[in-house]
Amino acid sequence: MPTVPTRPRPLPLLALAALLALSACGKPPEKADGAAAKPAPAASSLAVTVTPPQVLSWPMQLTANGAIAPWQEVIIGAEVGGLRIDSLKADVGDWVKRGDVLAQFDDATLLAEENRLVAALASAKATLEQATADAARATKVGQSGALSAQQLDQYRIAKLTAQANVASAEAQLQTARIKLRQSRIVAADDGFVSSRSALLGQVPSAGTELFRLVRQGHIEWRAELDSRQLAQAKPGLKAVLTLPDGQVVEGLVRLVSPTLNADTSRGIVYVRLPLESPARAGMYASGQVELTPSNAITVPDTAIVLRDGRSYVYLLQDDMKVRQQQVSLGRRRDGRVEITSPLDPQARIVTSGGAFLSDGMPVRMADDGKAAK
Structure with a gap:
């Protein structure tokens, strides 16, 4: 029986695709015009600004x-009791001067009492005038012997009693006028009102706090x-x-x-x-x-980086890489902070972008790569 020749088997499609891919790997990609494409540029480094430490004279x-x-504080209270607050003329936060009226009591009763005592004083003065005239006449008559010594003493004592009554009436009138003045609550000194407990219509007892002032502000x-x-x-x-x-x-x-x-x-x-x-x-x-x-070595507070509870600064090296250095901080003032740990006075301190840096990371200057002076 004659032998039938075998046909070569076709390559699988997957193997053919693999061969095509391998043949293309050695050729650079071409643009539409046939020119080879350039490789993508490397990512640019972070731009930073630097400054040297400054020695400043700072107070301890x-x-x-x-x-x-x-x-x-000045506490202003009621000096008379049993009177109703008729008006309030100051509130919290108001600036007042010494003698300014803060509140006013209803003083109708005190005015009536003052008028009564004025009349009583006038009556006492009239009695004194009569007693003085009687005593003067008795003295003249007594020189002739028509009056006994006892009668002369009576006229003299009546005059003294009238004088005492006048003095008493004057004192009572003065007391009434003092109470009348006390019906006006006034500021004891310059200042602003820090609190007010007085209420319209209130009848406080003597000694009750009504206002409080911050003296002279x-x-x-x-x-x-x-x-x-x-x-x-x-x-x-x-x-x-x-x-x-x-x-x-x-x-x-x-x-x-x-x-x-x-x-x-x-x-x-x-x-x-x-x-x-x-x-x-x-x-x-x-x-x-x-x-x-005293002198302090200072850097801008923006140069301080806090990590894990510690403070660091980044120093720019000659190879345009940064080096991390742990520092101890002291006083703060005017946007700067004192470095109490050793720090090279010629160091170039990175003042911005420190939170995005790591030790040994390459950087470039923010002024187009020019070296720091």
Whole structure:
């Protein structure tokens, strides 16, 4: 039987595709015009700005916390009782001057009493005038012997009694007029009203607090210091405190407490604040009392990078790579921070973009790659 010749089997489609792919790997991709495409450029490095450390003269500081309170408060209360408040003329926050009327009591009863005592005084003076005239006539008649010594004494005593009645009536009238003045509640000093408990129509008893003033508008920061810090504080030193909303206020030390609190072992430094400051009584603030200045190696606070609870700066090397260095921080002032750990004074400190850097990372200067001076 004759042998039938076998036909060659066709290559599988997948093998054919693989061969075509391998043949294309060695050729660069071509553009539409037949030219070879260029490789993609490498990603550009991060642009940074650098600055050298600066040595500045900064004052030594005593860090403290404390409340802001009035320098002195004036409590204004009712001096007479049993009268109704007829009108109110001041409210919380109003600036008042010494003698300004804050409230007025209904004084109709006191006016009537004053009128009665005026009449009583006039009657007493008339009685005194008559007694004086009788005593003068009795003295003339007595010289002739027509009146006995006892009768002369009676006229003299009647005159003295009339004089005493006049003095008593005058004192009673003066008391009534004092009460009448006290029916007007007035400011005892210049200042602004910090509280008002008086109510229209109220009938307070004598001694009831109606208003409270911050005397002359002065408030102060009562900074708490320990015994070591308190020994360094003196009147006249400058203090800088930061309010809860971030505003900064400057003041002067007015008084240093001579004693320490038995419970906290801390003393108070009283810092007077300016009248126009945004500070308000009742705030709690932190700040510093400034002592004698000293030199500080400083960098911008934007150069500090916080990681894992530690502070770092990045130094730009000659090969345009950055090196991470851990630092210790000290005082802060005017957007700069003191470096208390050793730092090369010629170092180039990266001031921006530090949060995106890592040790040994290449960078370029923000001014088109020019070297830092």
